[in-house]
Amino acid sequence: MKALALRPLQTDILILGAGGAGLFAALHAQHANPALSITIAVKGLLGKCGCTRMVQGGYNVALGAGDSVERHFMDTIEGGAWLPDQDLAWTLVTGAVERVHELENELGCFFDRNPDGTLHQKAFAGQSFDRTVHKGDLTGIEIMNRLSEAVWARGIARLEEHRALALIKTADGTAVAAVLLVDIRTGEYVLAQAKAVLLATGGGPTMYKFHTPSGDKSCDGLAMALSAGLPCRCATWRWCSSIRRGSSRDPTRG
Numbered sequence: 001m002k003a004l005a006l007r008p009l010q011t012d013i014l015i016l017g018a019g020g021a022g023l024f025a026a027l028h029a030q031h032a033n034p035a036l037s038i039t040i041a042v043k044g045l046l047g048k049c050g051c052t053r054m055v056q057g058g059y060n061v062a063l064g065a066g067d068s069v070e071r072h073f074m075d076t077i078e079g080g081a082w083l084p085d086q087d088l089a090w091t092l093v094t095g096a097v098e099r100v101h102e103l104e105n106e107l108g109c110f111f112d113r114n115p116d117g118t119l120h121q122k123a124f125a126g127q128s129f130d131r132t133v134h135k136g137d138l139t140g141i142e143i144m145n146r147l148s149e150a151v152w153a154r155g156i157a158r159l160e161e162h163r164a165l166a167l168i169k170t171a172d173g174t175a176v177a178a179v180l181l182v183d184i185r186t187g188e189y190v191l192a193q194a195k196a197v198l199l200a201t202g203g204g205p206t207m208y209k210f211h212t213p214s215g216d217k218s219c220d221g222l223a224m225a226l227s228a229g230l231p232c233r234c235a236t237w238r239w240c241s242s243i244r245r246g247s248s249r250d251p252t253r254g
């Protein structure tokens, strides 16, 4: 039987997935320590795949006079029928303020503005305040284009059209030592050794007959983590608040 040929690769940080989460993580890691080697491995083409690019509505952030992160937090918790992890929701709403400034001032996103120069924030389903920052209805494209340009400009290594298949643990089983990937173009396997591996592979809508998210997200990250025996948090799928019954704002305005 022919032995499996593996292309070896070594990196300090390996990020799986290249949506908003993966690209931001790569940029932040490099900013924290420029000496680190960082590699992004992604199933599709960097900047073109995943759901972040599909975002039309916009980015919810409490910036306006009369709004607050506490109010944004409560909308998030109530919108999720009290199922969201509250610590994560708090990180989301407080981090959003920082992130939107980073997107504009460091990465160069052009979001729509009011005549007085402040960011325009529109109404969106599930929000009790007009807090959705947007660029027309092409917000995700704006964010992904700027993030991708920053990743390209900073020389972060990338493996495009590489699908992560399995997390390989150390001999004693206490840590992840590497990731097995397949190069979708050639069929060649890659064994990427890394000191740290970040899963930013998104959820898995393909279990449903009808779904709007990008089809390249097929629950791989969660499956790999479970197969490797890693502790996983219960994933509660996001149902778009525009179609959730009882949405507190008119969804057609979102």
Ligand SMILES: Cc1cc2nc3c(=O)[nH]c(=O)nc-3n(C[C@H](O)[C@H](O)[C@H](O)COP(=O)(O)OP(=O)(O)OC[C@H]3O[C@@H](n4cnc5c(N)ncnc54)[C@H](O)[C@@H]3O)c2cc1C
Pocket: 016, 017, 018, 019, 020, 021, 022, 041, 042, 043, 044, 049, 050, 051, 052, 053, 054, 055, 056, 057, 058, 059, 060, 162, 163, 164, 165, 200, 201, 202, 203, 212, 213, 214, 216, 217, 218, 220, 221
């Ligand atoms: C149509 C639509 C509209 C939306 N509108 C909004 C909105 O207006 N506002 C809002 O806040 N949110 C919106 N969302 C939700 C939002 O898009 C997601 O919550 C967000 O983009 C998730 O970012 P992410 O980086 O985690 O995942 P993604 O951007 O989906 O990236 C996942 C990445 O993982 C990669 N990947 C998957 N499996 C593997 C593997 N095995 N190996 C390597 N790579 C892999 C994928 O190729 C992709 O690059 C919308 C979603 C959809 C589908």
